[in-house]
Amino acid sequence: MAPTTTRRSRAGGRAAPRSRRWTSRAVLRAIEPGSSVTCVECGEPVKFRAKVKAQQAICNVYVKGVWDRVEHYHAECYTTAGAPYGEAQPPAATTPRRGAAASAAARPAPAPAA
């Protein structure tokens, strides 16, 4: 008659180490209207096109563990370039919390449209 309460022991839950060293990374993002960045690989502007649901690879480049810059690639150019900053991560659906990549990518350096 006793209700079987299965308690999951959460003992030993490993917390992610905070002191991780930031390294360069790439994320895939949809190209947004008004985007005025240039692909590092081919030198062409990474432009929003209404017809195509194009994606860009946004790379947060870290130099010696310190954020240095953001580089933009066409998604296909990033692949062509050999994924210099590792495999571009698709839009985070399962990321527990926003990393530096997401926040930095959300605010690209303002570049005046020529």
Ligand SMILES: [Zn+2]
């Ligand atoms: Zn390109």
